[in-house]
Amino acid sequence: MSLKGKTALITGSTSGIGLGIAQGFADQGINIVMNGFGDKDKIEAERKALEDKGVSAIYHGADMTKPEEIRDMVALAEKEFGAVDILVNNAGIQHVCPVEDFPEEKWDAILGIILSSAFHTTKASIGGMRKAGWGRIINMCSAHGLVASPYKTAYVSAKHGLLGLTKTIGLEVAQDNITCNAICPGYVFTPLVENQIADTAKARGISEEEVVNNVLLAAQWTKKFVTIEQVAGIALFLCSDTAANITGTDIVVDGGWTAA
Ligand code: NAD
Secondary structure (H helix, E strand, C coil), X not given: XXXXXXXXXXXXXXXXXXXXXXXXXXXXXXEEXXXXXXXXXXXXXXXXXXXXXXXXXXXXXXXCCCHHHHHHHHHHHHHHHCCCCEEEECCCCCCCCCHXXXXXXXXXXXXXXXXXXXXXXXXXXXXXXXXXXXXXXXXXXXXXXXXXXXXXXXXXXXXXXXXXXXXXXXXXXXXCCEEEEEEEECCECCHHHHHHHHHHHHHHCCCHXXXXXXXXXXCCCCCCCECHHHHHHHHHHHHCHHHCCCCCCEEEECCCHHHC
């Protein structure tokens, strides 16, 4: 089945995994609605690079903590393209801190950006998917949707909640040719992670290789980062006909982390 001409709205697609999914989707002829923060010129350059692949790409800067902006973004996508055929809830932030010191505004922001935004985008998009008779919802979860790590109260709670949302929506749309699934990556080699390696090596007085194996990938049994392309490939698979009967579940790509 060709996905050419479908439209994907990907939250948090100005960087890292979201941008990689946008590029992988555009390679298959899927129109893109980009979203996320960042430098205006860089975002415009990425948008143009997507169009160079022969698709239409638009950008909406909706803040995922603001439901009215989310609704406006979905409305723009539907106006431009007819429907959001593929919704990827990917935007996310992290804050690491013991619970007694965890700032309340960080709790609200993380729950808002990771969990509540996925509710709002889904609620706004599902009518259009039903009308179009086809849809795919992909929630970017994490190994932290399945297991916890200390000091990540909000992130772990939000990602566990996102799996609950995934299961519930999967059931609600099961007979409408729409699927809803989550991807649970372990450590993914995004620029964000890459930039930490040299600094951590310096701070701890160990080699960059030791940082990767003993700090970042301590729980990842393959001792290899998941790549952005691997996550994008799984997202594409979930859009395929082969995956039409996969719904309300998650695909784990964590180098063995949660098997132990
Ligand atoms: P990233 O920082 O490179 O990208 C995050 C994106 O979210 C950016 O485009 C950013 O602008 C956007 N964003 C942040 N706050 C926003 C807001 N209020 N409104 C709209 N957009 C906002 O990070 P990434 O590593 O690519 O992470 C993407 C997703 O993958 C996140 O949900 C993250 O939890 C998940 N994830 C990442 C890893 C990893 O190791 N990198 C592992 C598992 C899951």
